[in-house]
Amino acid sequence: GQNIDQPTEMTATEGAIVQINCTYQTSGFNGLFWYQQHAGEAPTFLSYNVLDGLEEKGRFSSFLSRSKGYSYLLLKELQMKDSASYLCAVRDGDYKLSFGAGTTVTVRA
Amino acid sequence: DVKVTQSSRYLVKRTGEKVFLECVQDMDHENMFWYRQDPGLGLRLIYFSYDVKMKEKGDIPEGYSVSREKKERFSLILESASTNQTSMYLCASSSGTSGSGADTQYFGPGTRLTVL
Numbered sequence: 001g002q003n004i005d006q007p008t009e010m011t012a013t014e015g016a017i018v019q020i021n022c023t024y025q026t027s028g029f030n031g032l033f034w035y036q037q038h039a040g041e042a043p044t045f046l047s048y049n050v051l052d053g054l055e056e057k058g059r060f061s062s063f064l065s066r067s068k069g070y071s072y073l074l075l076k077e078l079q080m081k082d083s084a085s086y087l088c089a090v091r092d093g094d095y096k097l098s099f100g101a102g103t104t105v106t107v108r109a
Numbered sequence: 110d111v112k113v114t115q116s117s118r119y120l121v122k123r124t125g126e127k128v129f130l131e132c133v134q135d136m137d138h139e140n141m142f143w144y145r146q147d148p149g150l151g152l153r154l155i156y157f158s159y160d161v162k163m164k165e166k167g168d169i170p171e172g173y174s175v176s177r178e179k180k181e182r183f184s185l186i187l188e189s190a191s192t193n194q195t196s197m198y199l200c201a202s203s204s205g206t207s208g209s210g211a212d213t214q215y216f217g218p219g220t221r222l223t224v225l
Contacts, residue, residue, distance in 0.1 A: 008149075031211065042113075042199065042216035043152075087151065095140055095159055095203075096167070097214060101151040 002026045002098035006088050011106045012078055020073045020103045022088035033097065034062050034073045035087040043087055047073070075105070083107045112136070113217035115200055121223045128187040130220050132200030139205025141183035142214065143167075143175060145196040152199065158183055159205060190224045197221050 003025040012018040024032070031050040035043035049055055049064035049071060061074040075082055088100040116131035134141065140159050144152040144167075154167030156175040164175050172194060176184045183202075187194055198221075201214040 004151075033211070033213070042218050045211075045213045045215070048211040048213065089152075091212075095142075095157060095165075095205075096154060097142075097152075098154075098168075099144075099152040101149055 002090065002092065004088055004090055004098055004100035006086075006100040006103045008101070009104045009106070011108060013108050014078055014080060016078050018075045018078060018105060020075070020086050020088075020105070022071045022073070022100055024069050024071070024088070024090050024100075026069075026090050026092045026098060028092040029066060030091045030093060032062075032064055032071050033089040033091070034060075034071075035089065037085045037087060037102070039084070046086075078107050080107050080109065113200055113202055113215050115198075115217040115220050117220050118218060119221050119223075121225065122187075122190050123225050124191060126187075126190050126224075128190050128222065128224075130185040130187075130198055130200075130222070132183045132185070132202075132217055133181050134183075134202040134215070135181065136202065136204070136215075137180065138202035138215075139180075140203045140212075140214075141177065142201040142203075143173075143183065143185045144199045144201065145169070146199055146219070147196050155185065190222075192224050195222060195224045 006022045034046040037043040047062035085102040089097040142157040143155045158177040174186045200217040203214045
């Protein structure tokens with residue numbers, strides 16, 4: 001089976017940096033995705049990593065280490081609108097994604 | 110922009126009823142997926158389809174079936190709804206260009222189903 005772990009909740013202050021870790025043990029690996037989901041809304045794509053290293057996209061960066069089965073999503077210069085759930089997902093074949101339970105980030109003023 | 114729509118945002122059904130959840134995508138995507146999302150469990154894949162009339166079981170297919178008669182439409186069917194099927198149901202689609210990059214899944218807004 002697939003096992004994808006991420007913290008349940010994190011709280012940070014506006015303007016700060018937060019790092020959300022994701023560890024995975026899957027039968028195969030064909031890329032790791034991060035999605036953002038605001039309460040009551042659909043998940044939306046944030047980032048994709050398939051090779052080791054850091055991918056930067058504005059205030060958001062995502063890192064992958066395949067040998068360690070580890071990824072993190074880094075959110076910089078936090079804004080109130082970043083309060084959401086962040087979902088880590090691994091594609092282990094051609095189509096399927098396996099998701100972690102999600103990390104709820106609360107940004108305080 | 111990719112648009113994935115679902116037939117209802119909220120649905121209330123009674124135990125034993127047959128329930129149809131419809132999903133339509135407008136980007137000519139090959140792949141379509143049905144998930145359910147429950148607190149503390151994340152998204153779990155029920156069924157997916159990589160072509161018209163093709164379907165594959167996901168991780169939790171029991172109690173569900175699917176239909177894909179047209180490329181743009183993927184239906185989830187609860188043959189006899191039960192209270193443990195109360196959940197948020199999310200549909201997604203992706204282009205199907207596996208091996209060529211991210212092949213991102215795009216999600217619909219979800220249907221919150223309550224079975225009484």
